[in-house]
Amino acid sequence: MDFTEHTILIVDDEKNTREGLRLSLEDEFDVYIAANIAEAEEVLKNESVDVMLTDLRLGAENGMDLITKALARAKPPVCILMTAYGSVDVAVEAMKKGAYDYVSKPLNIDELEIVIKRAIRSRKVEEENVALKAQVTERYGLENIIGRSRAMQPIFETIRQVAPTRATVLIEGESGTGKELVGKAIHHLSGRPKSKLVTVHCAALSEQLLESELFGHERGAFTGAMERRIGRFEEADGGTLFLDEIGEIDLNTQVKLLRAIGERTIERLGSNKPIKVDVRVVAATNKDLSGMVREGTFRDDLFFRLNVVSVMMPPLRDRKEDIVLLVDAFLREFTEENRKSPMELTTEAVQALLDYDWPGNVRELRTVIEHGVVMSNTPKIGVRHLPMFLRDDSLRDLRGGGSSTKAAPALPPEPVDLNLAKMEERLIHLALEKTGDNRTEAARLLGISRRTMQRKLKEMGLVEE
Ligand SMILES: Nc1ncnc2c1ncn2[C@@H]1O[C@H](COP(=O)(O)OP(=O)(O)OP(=O)(O)O)[C@@H](O)[C@H]1O
Numbered sequence: 262m263d264f265t266e267h268t269i270l271i272v273d274d275e276k277n278t279r280e281g282l283r284l285s286l287e288d289e290f291d292v293y294i295a296a297n298i299a300e301a302e303e304v305l306k307n308e309s310v311d312v313m314l315t316d317l318r319l320g321a322e323n324g325m326d327l328i329t330k331a332l333a334r335a336k337p338p339v340c341i342l343m344t345a346y347g348s349v350d351v352a353v354e355a356m357k358k359g360a361y362d363y364v365s366k367p368l369n370i371d372e373l374e375i376v377i378k379r380a381i382r383s384r385k386v387e388e389e390n391v392a393l394k395a396q397v398t399e400r401y402g403l404e405n406i407i408g409r410s411r412a413m414q415p416i417f418e419t420i421r422q423v424a425p426t427r428a429t430v431l432i433e434g435e436s437g438t439g440k441e442l443v444g445k446a447i448h449h450l451s452g453r454p455k456s457k458l459v460t461v462h463c464a465a466l467s468e469q470l471l472e473s474e475l476f477g478h479e480r481g482a483f484t485g486a487m488e489r490r491i492g493r494f495e496e497a498d499g500g501t502l503f504l505d506e507i508g509e510i511d512l513n514t515q516v517k518l519l520r521a522i523g524e525r526t527i528e529r530l531g532s533n534k535p536i537k538v539d540v541r542v543v544a545a546t547n548k549d550l551s552g553m554v555r556e557g558t559f560r561d562d563l564f565f566r567l568n569v570v571s572v573m574m575p576p577l578r579d580r581k582e583d584i585v586l587l588v589d590a591f592l593r594e595f596t597e598e599n600r601k602s603p604m605e606l607t608t609e610a611v612q613a614l615l616d617y618d619w620p621g622n623v624r625e626l627r628t629v630i631e632h633g634v635v636m637s638n639t640p641k642i643g644v645r646h647l648p649m650f651l652r653d654d655s656l657r658d659l660r661g662g663g664s665s666t667k668a669a670p671a672l673p674p675e676p677v678d679l680n681l682a683k684m685e686e687r688l689i690h691l692a693l694e695k696t697g698d699n700r701t702e703a704a705r706l707l708g709i710s711r712r713t714m715q716r717k718l719k720e721m722g723l724v725e726e
């Protein structure tokens with residue numbers, strides 16, 4: 262392991278000690294020094310310090326206070342305390358507070374180096390653990406894509422088949438159908454678990470910004486390019502690049518993208534040095550790309566490059582049999598998130614979900630369930646806890662028989678609108694719908710005379726004078 266890239270901060274109020282330590286350590290590490298807490302904090306703020314070595318006594322200040330401050334930082338250094346010979350109690354105290362180790366003065370440089378190197382290794386292991394944990398808890402694999410319907414089977418099959426290969430995948434489908442989830446699953450099952458998944462939302466960026474986002478730029482490549490910037494292609498080297506909303510990229514960038522994928526080489530803006538990249542590209546769109554090819558707004562050669570394997574996500578309305586499964590998962594997710602005990606939907610509420618068309622697909626369903634979980638104070642989520650657009654039709658509960666397997670309740674549960682006239686109009690519409698526009702029959706259902714019915718229809722403007 263090469264340690265020269267690791268940054269050490271030495272804090273000691275005695276000039277000779279800190280300069281001496283710097284001299285002995287700077288061949289092996291990147292060393293900074295500070296004489297007091299304020300100076301030390303300045304370094305911690307500006308540098309990514311791996312190990313901080315501080316004396317216990319810093320003039321009037323206390324090294325323990327500095328350790329506490331350092332450990333409270335977002336990316337804390339590993340802290341080592343230097344103490345006078347024999348003050349083991351203080352050292353133990355420091356370790357209880359989170360210091361990694363201690364060394365006694367007078368210092369033995371060889372020993373000190375060993376302690377520092379051990380500290381650096383331990384920090385590396387810790388960082389890797391954090392990264393691994395993050396990967397595991399992220400919702401990634403196939404098991405996170407919910408669906409047992411027929412429509413979903415080919416999706417799972419394709420993901421399994423294509424994930425371990427290098428093939429470029431194009432995921433198409435309406436908004437909210439789970440394209441990004443599929444992209445993540447493909448990466449997760451790619452067999453390069455330590456490699457990176459890098460996502461670019463192509464629609465969010467202007468032409469120039471998108472190019473520099475993808476390919477990076479050299480300093481001064483354009484106005485405002487103050488620093489060199491590594492592009493997402495380079496960042497994803499060895500891993501997966503997920504290009505979301507690929508239908509939004511302009512023709513110019515399409516040319517460059519085609520080259521990057523085809524030749525596996527990129528050039529940063531403002532440079533013509535080709536850089537090799539080993540990147541697997543997964544692209545997603547809710548546009549009809551082949552239509553765009555016909556119109557000339559999307560290059561056919563790029564389309565064919567991307568479309569080596571294609572996945573077409575079914576809209577939720579075509580797989581309503583998955584709604585109940587999805588609802589279960591979202592209920593669990595949001596009751597946990599809101600620290601509520603387990604909840605379920607009433608039969609009427611489930612029916613309302615099944616009767617709806619879901620233009621926003623799974624994302625919309627997820628939001629609706631979150632709404633329900635938040636709005637209900639009991640373990641039951643009823644129609645009245647659903648958002649307005651679902652409730653508005655809540656009279657569907659009156660329809661009885663029909664699509665619901667449950668006997669029709671005598672009254673609409675929780676009418677949304679308490680305005681009597683409006684409610685009456687709705688009931689009349691419903692009665693007409695149920696009887697296939699037979700007014701006599703509808704009047705009978707409503708318990709009113711044919712004449713009253715006629716009058717009301719006139720008022721509603723449904724029949725001519
Ligand atoms: N099959 C599924 N199982 C579980 N959750 C899903 C499923 N499909 C979608 N979701 C959830 O729905 C939301 C939207 O999914 P995602 O972002 O993948 O959709 P998208 O197709 O990329 O949408 P857009 O085109 O709007 O970007 C996410 O919260 C996702 O977790």
Ligand SMILES: [Mg+2]
Pocket residue numbers: 440441505545
């Ligand atoms: Mg998306």
